[in-house]
Amino acid sequence: MRRLLNLRFALSLAAACVAGYALYASWSWPFRTALFPRVIALPILFLALIELALSVWSIEREREGHAVDFQLTDTVEPALARKRTIAIIIWMLGFLVLILLVGFPLAVPIFVFVYLRIAGREPWTLTIVLTAISWLFMEGLFNRFLHLPFPEGLIFGLWR
Amino acid sequence: MLDAFIDGLYVVFQWQTFLMMLLGIFLGFWVGLLPGLGGTTTLALMLPFIYQMTPVEAFAFLLGMHSVVATTGDITSILFGIPGEGTTAATVLDGHAMAKKGEAGRALGAALMSSLIGALIGAFALALAIPVVRPLVLSFGAPELFMLAIVGIAFISSLSGQGGRALLRGILAGLLGLLFALVGQDPQAGVLRFTFGQLYLWNGLDLIPVLVGLFAIPEIIDLAVRGTSIAGELPGENLGRGVWVGVKDTFVHFWLTVRCSLVGTFIGIMPGLGGGVAQWIAYGHAVQSARTSEERTGFGKGDIRGVLGPGAANNSKEGGSLIPTIAFGVPGSSSMAVLLGAFFLQGIMPGPDMLDKHLVLTFSMVWTMVVANIITVVISLFFLNYLAKLTLIRGTVLIPFILFLAFIGAYTSNNHLGDLLVLLAFGFLGYVMIRCGWPRSPLVLGFVLGRIAENNFYISTIRYGPSWALRPLVLVLIALTVIVLFFPFIRFKGRELTGGEVS
Amino acid sequence: MKTSLITFISLVLFFANAPSYGASLYEGKTITIIVGYKPGGGYDRYARLIAKHLRKYIPGNPGVIVQNMPGASSVIAANHLFSVAKPDGLMIGTFNNATVVAQLIKVEGVRFDLTKFAWLGSAASDAVILSVRSDLPYKTADDLRKAKQFVIGTTGPGSSTHDFPALLKEFAAFDFKLVPGYSSSADVMLAVERKEVDGRAGSYDSIKPFIDRGLVRPIIRNRTTAPGIEKLPVDENLATSQTGKLIMAVNAVPTQIYRPFVAPPGTAKDAIKILRDAFANALKDKELLAEAEKGKMTIDYVSPEDALKVVAEVLGQPPDVVQVLAKYIKFGD
Numbered sequence: 001m002r003r004l005l006n007l008r009f010a011l012s013l014a015a016a017c018v019a020g021y022a023l024y025a026s027w028s029w030p031f032r033t034a035l036f037p038r039v040i041a042l043p044i045l046f047l048a049l050i051e052l053a054l055s056v057w058s059i060e061r062e063r064e065g066h067a068v069d070f071q072l073t074d075t076v077e078p079a080l081a082r083k084r085t086i087a088i089i090i091w092m093l094g095f096l097v098l099i100l101l102v103g104f105p106l107a108v109p110i111f112v113f114v115y116l117r118i119a120g121r122e123p124w125t126l127t128i129v130l131t132a133i134s135w136l137f138m139e140g141l142f143n144r145f146l147h148l149p150f151p152e153g154l155i156f157g158l159w160r
Numbered sequence: 161m162l163d164a165f166i167d168g169l170y171v172v173f174q175w176q177t178f179l180m181m182l183l184g185i186f187l188g189f190w191v192g193l194l195p196g197l198g199g200t201t202t203l204a205l206m207l208p209f210i211y212q213m214t215p216v217e218a219f220a221f222l223l224g225m226h227s228v229v230a231t232t233g234d235i236t237s238i239l240f241g242i243p244g245e246g247t248t249a250a251t252v253l254d255g256h257a258m259a260k261k262g263e264a265g266r267a268l269g270a271a272l273m274s275s276l277i278g279a280l281i282g283a284f285a286l287a288l289a290i291p292v293v294r295p296l297v298l299s300f301g302a303p304e305l306f307m308l309a310i311v312g313i314a315f316i317s318s319l320s321g322q323g324g325r326a327l328l329r330g331i332l333a334g335l336l337g338l339l340f341a342l343v344g345q346d347p348q349a350g351v352l353r354f355t356f357g358q359l360y361l362w363n364g365l366d367l368i369p370v371l372v373g374l375f376a377i378p379e380i381i382d383l384a385v386r387g388t389s390i391a392g393e394l395p396g397e398n399l400g401r402g403v404w405v406g407v408k409d410t411f412v413h414f415w416l417t418v419r420c421s422l423v424g425t426f427i428g429i430m431p432g433l434g435g436g437v438a439q440w441i442a443y444g445h446a447v448q449s450a451r452t453s454e455e456r457t458g459f460g461k462g463d464i465r466g467v468l469g470p471g472a473a474n475n476s477k478e479g480g481s482l483i484p485t486i487a488f489g490v491p492g493s494s495s496m497a498v499l500l501g502a503f504f505l506q507g508i509m510p511g512p513d514m515l516d517k518h519l520v521l522t523f524s525m526v527w528t529m530v531v532a533n534i535i536t537v538v539i540s541l542f543f544l545n546y547l548a549k550l551t552l553i554r555g556t557v558l559i560p561f562i563l564f565l566a567f568i569g570a571y572t573s574n575n576h577l578g579d580l581l582v583l584l585a586f587g588f589l590g591y592v593m594i595r596c597g598w599p600r601s602p603l604v605l606g607f608v609l610g611r612i613a614e615n616n617f618y619i620s621t622i623r624y625g626p627s628w629a630l631r632p633l634v635l636v637l638i639a640l641t642v643i644v645l646f647f648p649f650i651r652f653k654g655r656e657l658t659g660g661e662v663s
Numbered sequence: 664m665k666t667s668l669i670t671f672i673s674l675v676l677f678f679a680n681a682p683s684y685g686a687s688l689y690e691g692k693t694i695t696i697i698v699g700y701k702p703g704g705g706y707d708r709y710a711r712l713i714a715k716h717l718r719k720y721i722p723g724n725p726g727v728i729v730q731n732m733p734g735a736s737s738v739i740a741a742n743h744l745f746s747v748a749k750p751d752g753l754m755i756g757t758f759n760n761a762t763v764v765a766q767l768i769k770v771e772g773v774r775f776d777l778t779k780f781a782w783l784g785s786a787a788s789d790a791v792i793l794s795v796r797s798d799l800p801y802k803t804a805d806d807l808r809k810a811k812q813f814v815i816g817t818t819g820p821g822s823s824t825h826d827f828p829a830l831l832k833e834f835a836a837f838d839f840k841l842v843p844g845y846s847s848s849a850d851v852m853l854a855v856e857r858k859e860v861d862g863r864a865g866s867y868d869s870i871k872p873f874i875d876r877g878l879v880r881p882i883i884r885n886r887t888t889a890p891g892i893e894k895l896p897v898d899e900n901l902a903t904s905q906t907g908k909l910i911m912a913v914n915a916v917p918t919q920i921y922r923p924f925v926a927p928p929g930t931a932k933d934a935i936k937i938l939r940d941a942f943a944n945a946l947k948d949k950e951l952l953a954e955a956e957k958g959k960m961t962i963d964y965v966s967p968e969d970a971l972k973v974v975a976e977v978l979g980q981p982p983d984v985v986q987v988l989a990k991y992i993k994f995g996d
Contacts, residue, residue: 007592007595007596008596008597010592011592011593011596011598012332015332015336018336018339019339022339022354025353025354026353029349029351029353030348030349030351032346032348032349032618033346033348033349033351033353036338036342036610036614036617037339037342037353040335040338040339040342041339043331043335044332044335044336044339047328047331047332047335048332050328051328051329051332054325054328068318068319068320068321068330068447068456068457068459068460068599068601069253069321069460069593069594069598069599069600069601070253070256070257070378070460070461070594071461071594072378072382072385072594072595073382073385073386075386076385076386076387081385084384084385084387085381085384085385087384088380088381088384088385088559089381089588091384091559091563092377092380092563092584092587093584095563095567096567096580096581096584099567099577099580100577104568104571108564108568111560111563111564112560112561112564115556115559115560116556116557116560119556119559120554120556120557120559121556122556122557126557130557130560130561134560134561134564137564138564138568141194141196141197142196142568142572146197146201146205146572147695147728147729147730148571148572148575148730149575149697149730149731149732151577200701200702200703201701201702201703203703204701204702204703204707205702207703207708207711208711208715211954211957297853297857298856298857299857300857301854301857301859302844302854302859345819345821345995346819347818347819347820347843347844348819348820348843348844349820350819350820350821350993350994350995352771357771357772359734359735359738359739359742359772360734360735360739362734362735362736362738362772363733363734363735363736431850431853432846432850484853488852488853488856489849489852489872489873490847490849490850490852490853491847491849494701494703497703497704497847497849498702498703500849501703501708501958504957504958504959505957505958507957509872509875509876510872511872511876574701574733574734575730575731575732575733576732576733576734576739578734611846612846614844615844615845615846616844618842618843618844619816619842619843619844619845619854619859622840622842622843622844623814623840623842623859623860
């Protein structure tokens, strides 16, 4: 059962599902539109199922780094590592939600401030100085100088 | 020919021109560093300012800026793991891994030096190639471009790591990349593919949020997990000293740097391959230079060659991509498309004349790129020691800023909230892939080449019928594909001590 | 280093937003022009050119800035202008002229009604032409009609490079072989140069440099015209059926309002009046015209009334015609 729940199994299952969806979606398309998606999705489906099977039956160490890619840190105790991973993912999603709620220009200084105080437990002076810098960058460069269109935060729509 | 080459250099050093170039370099330096500021966008924003300039001044300004962007983009990639530009993502893999080992200075030195050599070789290769460049570009039709994309895709086998299981995952990643490239309106029948009713997806997934997500997000997670600075708890005093080691590394692997520069120049000259392709092919080639399979799996974990290859290709391609723009009026990248607008503003008609009557102007452009790079590299060398120290800043202080830059960098590609969703989706995918031992670089390779392969395949078959596959250059490229594909197996045959992982 | 950047930025900001005095609706305000494409393209260049000169003609001398909102061939920007942007007279926008086709054939995701926008007019019109490689023996439309399997490169359905020759093939008995898939119209031109394809259709402005260079010659145009190509045969007159004629006419409409500019629906009457006058006057501005000339951008003002009439004409087609239209005209880049 544990092997069925591991990440490798999930990733290859996801790849197989993506390929399956691609094949399904290409069903009603004209030939030329559908050819490449099918030619690509079929081997994905096939290979992903092999990888799926291997992830269930073959034993492999969890972070074995034989890919030509970087290796995640393994010097941190697993339980702590898991806790920190979940925390940072929540911070990232929180940043996104904050951007949706109050808009990009305000979300940036707020996020920097809150992160430095809560996650970093940095002293007040440093926190305030860095928050000010982030606000200057955001407001000066991206808002005032480059005129990027930033959608208004959702909460400002409430009392209108 | 030679006269024009020298006159072109002379023109660059006239003081007004030189001053304009310095201004351009100053701007480009910051544009490259900041992920939210793209080179193309900045070029477009600067267009209104060139009305008052002479052609030589205008191009000194614009090209000075443009050519520096790729160089300083590498700095952000190495230090923080965020691609400073869409074209500098490959440097993240080994460059940032080195920074985490406390070798930020060495990686920066190598990136800058290889950029300089790339720019120089690109310029000289171009100067030599000018007599043959028109026939060269014209001999590459759709069938050849299709095969070039296939050659690129074949590098997946080198980028996958050793053993059957690793190859399986590499191919899977590459195919997924190809599939992601197909999102959006298809040019054959105008059907919307995989857009889920979202207007945002009509024009396909954008390269920038995909790359920033794949590369920056896993690094941010890892940084948070370690709870230290980027360089970890390593003794800090070695950090800055590495710059000269990195510069020397460039010459230790001199021929690799040269080869990757030539690869970059060539890909730059080919219109329609786009700016993102060169560095990944160069990276694949750098990985091929590994002599043993252990060496190969060392890539992505801080091998200096993984910095040198893309660093060189990145800058050499800029010289090359000038060619289709000035000789045919066909821009080789989106930056070049903006530059084409500048040509019109200056009353210059791109065309064969640029390689003939206006050769001095053409060479002055090439020289601008070279001189701008020399100036940037020399100035930067003095700062690199300080820049490298940024990797000693506490992670908790850096993380909000890296996140800010990653988010704004992704957002500026379409100014749409969808960019942020793509960023996080691919960030999460990248993280899971690393956890599962799937390599990310084949996915990027598939992603940047997918559309090119599909479009040119249809143009070839509709235009030429099946006979396109028998064109002489196509046959050469097919042979090249086979070599690239089986290179890892030929090279490591008989040297294997450990068996494959497949049960 | 960081401080010098900030100094630089604040200097730029200071000059960009230098305050001006005068009493009016627009004093101390900033007008935003939303562009449906990324910086650097044609729409962006027109918007930035107009932004630079518009303020002179608005009492109160407001700042004018350009914001890029790319995506979905500018349907995202058009949707935004229609339902999200505030109708406070400070918002204008420019988007793909073919959005009128998108609305007509009810493309999924279109949430705007072009007839309800407060139109400022169009900054330019641009003919669509079919050009053939100069070394080929075809000099007139009649010559071309004799050609067998004449190869035309295109960027795909929905673009003028594709739809224009496709209609000629379908309704005017030309034996064309369309090859879609080129990444840009300039890319098709390169294919012409390497003799991979024999001809290319597209906007006259974009083909003109190559005509001047002697690479291609123009053969057929649509009903919109431009100096130098007035005498070319018009596609509608070559059509062999009434349906064909009608479809070609509808397909030509967006080229008459090639660079449309609108304000959101519901913008106050006095603001619209000021903006319309300013838009019309800015396009007569000597400096603007000189810069446009330099940048090879045609300026050809179309009044808001005429623009709206053109739009209404297309959208007023009966459902059965629309059904036939949708078969041949797609919406895309």
